[in-house]
Amino acid sequence: MSAIAENLKRVQDRIDRAIHRSGQSADAVKLIVVTKTWPADVVQQVVDAGTRVLGESRVQEAQHKVPEVDGVVSWHLVGHLQRNKVKQALPLFDLIHSVDTLRLAKEISRCAVRRNTPTRVLVQVNTSGETSKFGISPNAALDLVAQVDDLQGVSVTGLMTIGAFDPDPEAARPNFVLLRQIRDRIAIHKPHVSALSMGMTSDFEVAIEEGATMVRVGTAIFGQRAV
Incomplete structure (x- = not known):
């Protein structure tokens, strides 16, 4: 077993234990x-080890990487999406985690309608209040979800946040609690808005304890990022 495969197993074991502590069902959390x-050859190792959902932060990087990774894989965009990259992003990703403005959502809608392919999105909420982070403010999240979910070709399936x-x-626990409360x-009125994408390498276990349905983990599996 490769080091990456071993790391993947350790992370999955930690997820399973956190799920048990949270009282959720065994399959409640998606890694x-x-x-x-x-690079694609390194990513291929986690796919070969059983991973079926991959996250990428940049559209340009995904354009090169997605065609090079073999296997039945779902790609998610977990980083910030610029409006001028929407057209390139939609064919690559099954879920966009980072919608935080109506302008961005309208561009996604326009491109999705043109492609005749619905696009699933999460609304990103800045629950930590840190100015370095993207995301709609918590007190504006309900209105934004309602507006985005009404757009043609776009379906809001949940919320995303980055912990402190x-x-x-x-x-980060209060940030995750707040996101869950907003979701609830x-x-x-919108029971289909159920997903909670929250928790990364440093805090995913706490996120699961607070109801995360998706955790975004890279460093604990691959090690420190390649330059």
Whole structure:
């Protein structure tokens, strides 16, 4: 077994234990292996080890990488999406995690209608309040979800957030709690808005304990990012 395959197994074991602590069902959490900066031959190792969902942060990088990775794989865009990259992004990704403005959502709608292919998205919420992060403010999230979900060719399936940057994973717990609370309020009228994409290498176990349905992990599997 390769080192990457061993790391993948360790991460999955940690996910399983966190799921058990959270009381969720065994298959409640989807692992998205984030491939940012890693070449296709390295990414292929996690696919060969059983990974079926990969995350990429940049459209340009995905354009080169997606065709080179063999296997039945679902690609998610987990990084910020610029409006001028939407046309290139839609054929590559099954889910976009980072919609945080109506302008971006309208461009996705326009391109999705032109392709005659619906696009699933998550609305990104800045639950930590850190100005370095993208995301709609929590008090505007409900309105944005309603507006985006009404657009033709776009379906909002959940929310995404990035926890506070802190060595202590517990520092991110309030951010994850807040996202779950926002989701629960939205789901009263829109039960299909159920996914919670939250938690990365430093804090994914805390995120799962607070109800994450998707975690985005790269460094714990590949090691420090390639330059």
